[in-house]
Amino acid sequence: MNRALTRLYLALVAIFLAAPIVVVAGVSVNERQNLTFPPQGFSLSWYAAIFTDDSWRQALMNSLLLATLAATLAVLIALPLAWFLWRRIAPWANVFQLLGVAPFVLPPVITALGFLTFWTTAGAYGQWWTAIISHGIFFVTLPLVTLTLGFASIDRSLVEAASTMGASDRTVLRTVVLPLILPYLVSGFAFVFVLSLNEYIVAYMTVGFTMETLPIKIFNALRYGYTPTMASVSVFFVALAALIFGLVARFGDLPRLLGALSSDES
Incomplete structure (x- = not known):
């Protein structure tokens, strides 16, 4: 009886979580230009509009460029920091980890206002590259966490053996450490890419409407009325995130990336 109730409860939760996606997906295939569910007719033209309409295509390219460069920057910041924290075991080193986690701990609107104030003071507000730097700093926590887990999984005797054979720190990092942490590095990149692709507040506060990403484009389009293209973009985001996380x-150690310990560590 308890098992049946548990399954029923989980099924209801699954339906509750999936219902908005089902509704949005239904709206995205409406034949007419309205947001109605169940859909009136069937058409994939709204998905095609993402790639054929100049404004939507440009917003998509801006979002992909921003997400790619921001994820790259976040990994470039997190990698040496995680490497330093792993090689230098000291209480004071945790200060650097706290600095890396701080941007993601604060409410997004507070962080966004901080970026707005900084870039305005620096005279760079509205420049496209400010959104890249802001997103890279804002999401640096994600690759920092995954890379920290990756470094923690390395057998230190391998590094000691390489050092004993005369390898420098740079050689050890390139030939021993990087191949071992590559899944964690790629995972951190993927997490930042997906979240940056969907992020609105920080991007809006740093570039305003001078660089339209897809989330900003959706907000702007709301002023002129609802169209199924907005729903199509939402479904596209969900499908892309599901593909990347899948x-x-x-190909990665998902339980480990989520913080689970291996049997040897528990």
């Missing part, structure tokens, strides 16, 4: 789960 690949991470397939």
Whole structure:
């Protein structure tokens, strides 16, 4: 009886979580230009508009460029920091980890206002590259966490053996450490990419409307009325995130990335 109730409860939770996605997906295939569910007719033209309409295509390219460069920057910041924290075991070193986690701990609107104030003071407000730097700093926590887990999984005797054979720190990092932490590095990149692709507040506060990403484009389009293209973009985001996280789960150690300990560590 308890098992049946548990399954029923989980089924209801699953339906509750999936219902908005089902509704949005239904709206995205409306034949007419309205947001109605169930859909009136069937058409994939709204998905095609993402790639054929100049404004939507430009917003998509801006979002992909921003997400790619921001994820790259976040990894470039997190990698040496995680490497330093792993090689230098000291209480004071945790200060650097706290600095890396701080941007993601604060409410997004507070962080966004901080970026707005900084870039305005620096005279760079509205420049496209400010959104890249802001997103890279804002999401640096994600690759920092995954890389910290990756470094923690390395057997230190391998590094000691390489050092004993005369390898420098740079050589050890390139030939021993990087191959071992590569899944964690790719996972951190993927997490930042997906979240940056969907982020609105920080991007809006740093570039305003001078660089339209897809979330900003959706907000702007709301002023002129609802169209199923907005729903199509939402479904596109969900499908892309599911694909990326599915690949991470397939080729990476997902339980480890989520913080689970191996049997040897527990």
